[in-house]
Amino acid sequence: MASAEHSPLTRKLSAFVALSEVELAVLERLHQRRRSFVAGRDMVHQGQSAQAAYILSSGWVCSYKLQADGTRQIVDFQVPGDFLGLRSVLLRTSDHSFEPIVDIEAAEVLASDLLGTFARTPRLATAILWAASRDEAMVVEHLVGIGRRDADARMAHFLLELKSRLALVGIGSKEGFDCPLTQYHLADTLGLSAVHVNRVLRQLRESGLVTFRDGRVTFHDYGGLVELAEFDPAYLDQTAGPLLK
């Protein structure tokens, strides 16, 4: 079992695969090439051919697509323990851009190292396939949110998902979590205007459910928020214990 001294990625994958000492060591070795990136400057551009992925150790990143008319759709956020650009390495081109929201620390993983690791430690390949499946399940939830949920439920669902993701890597508590996202990030994620985002957050606060202010999300009525969002965390698969023993 991974302990707090391990990287966030190791903690996350350990939720799915009971990693051996050898596998733990291989995973930690993938973190050797440490890099720092400053907030607000793209790490990877849409359309760039991808030679490397990154494992996020600290900080938050957003991945987004720009349309030709200049509008931006944020596809997802990455928090510690998440891969950036794993899909881009496998598909050999980045279908989106990555921008650090705060200064971040990440490990660079070359495509060849990644493919070599998969070949030598197949249980790690399976664990990373699990993580990719979980990421896909989140994008599906965002798709359903934009397609079919009203603005309040969409926001509530998004905040609950973030809480669960952070909890898996030991960040935040059941009271809330620190969150560097602005109203513009929320707007471009949820398909709302910034003004609408503010209105929704005010409603959620005045209903006594949740407050998002000064970089902090605070839950007042977790159960009520879950009900509003129809939030079922099964797609995040983080309570059942390892599938691969």
Add this chain to the structure above:
Amino acid sequence: MASAEHSPLTRKLSAFVALSEVELAVLERLHQRRRSFVAGRDMVHQGQSAQAAYILSSGWVCSYKLQADGTRQIVDFQVPGDFLGLRSVLLRTSDHSFEPIVDIEAAEVLASDLLGTFARTPRLATAILWAASRDEAMVVEHLVGIGRRDADARMAHFLLELKSRLALVGIGSKEGFDCPLTQYHLADTLGLSAVHVNRVLRQLRESGLVTFRDGRVTFHDYGGLVELAEFDPAYLDQTAGPLLK
């Protein structure tokens, strides 16, 4: 290299991994448990715990989520060579339902067989991770489509994506393809009403770009459609040749 006598899944994965004779044999053995399902009856229900995935051999399937208010968001369609419920097996619960659109043939793959295959043939695990990444890239495109593209471009992008996916498994031609989807499928996929879908299809036809009628999509001006949709097939990664030699 996989030939036409191989399954559609083998043809698809061969676009990414140059599979050995042993790997080809293992992949074909995953197809042993053949099953038939009739159109219109759910194969897997949202929330069902998932013991098996399916590999689609022939026919079309849609995967969707129902909201509590009864509205349906179609997340994706599966065509021959696609996995159904791979994510559900890994996440141990199905986050959506699967419904065959026509009568279909599929191979049932038990979770244990799948995990065993990954452990013994890691290059197949990598190839399936590639396929999962490609599926995720498609969901991202749908998210961007619903969030940011206008209805004409959304429809055009969707039809072009389907054409590319089918071409990879040897179905259809550059003139067009057979397509069993109804206006209701299109509406629930693209976040439009059925009336709006009809209007969009009429506009595309009258602009001389594409016709979708009587179960057949026919391209009249492929280049014009690509331009309207801003369609860049890079995210489907099917022209560069195998990454894993």
